[in-house]
Amino acid sequence: MIVGIGVDLVDIGRFERSLERTPRLAERLFTETERTRPPRSLAARYAAKEALIKALGGSDGVHWTEIEITPEASGRPWFTLTGSTADVVAERGIRTLHLSMSHDGGFATAYVIAESAA
Template sequence: MSIIGVGIDVAEIERFAASLERTPALAERLFVERELLLPSGERRGVASLAARFAAKEAVAKALGAPAGLLWTDAEVWVEASGQPRLRVRGSVAARAAELGVRAWHVSLSHDAGVASAVVIAEG
């Protein structure tokens, strides 16, 4: 296995919250339904959503930032252990297949008003 791409991104949580408030339909354009909710069914907090948005940006960077990727074609989910994972489909899966990506590694964080994510595409 080899590293095909690495992406990192940060999102200012307050600015991201303001964007969601200003444009209510934005959340549905960026996230699939499962990403918007906690396992309990409650709405996910803005810091957690900002970290997921940063992960989607990091995915694009790991894939060389090609045009045409859809936000909802990269889904961040969390295992019972708390480890974040990435599920890809559509435009993201097609680009990943072109590059030979076989595995994804994801790390999310949020602290001091900033959310961040690192994504490694492995082939």
């Protein structure tokens, strides 16, 4: 059963300028592994994290660096959640998170569907 959906769109150029103006921003938003990626990929990951928060219905107990987008062997993106963020998802009965991300034409987008078992 779908319990939440979220979508987000990020202007890659604007996001990149924000990272340049605020050097510690990347540390607050991304895990160490994610920070090795290029700006367009970081913009898509930011969109994914925003879309997840929207699908959850809010950010209470959710921390940016406890959300990591990790690719499967096929390249499919997947959420790896830790700490209180993982607890929030479990407490809300969410069993599966579906994630789709893309970047093209100067924009990055992400879509998340949260499903419960029932």
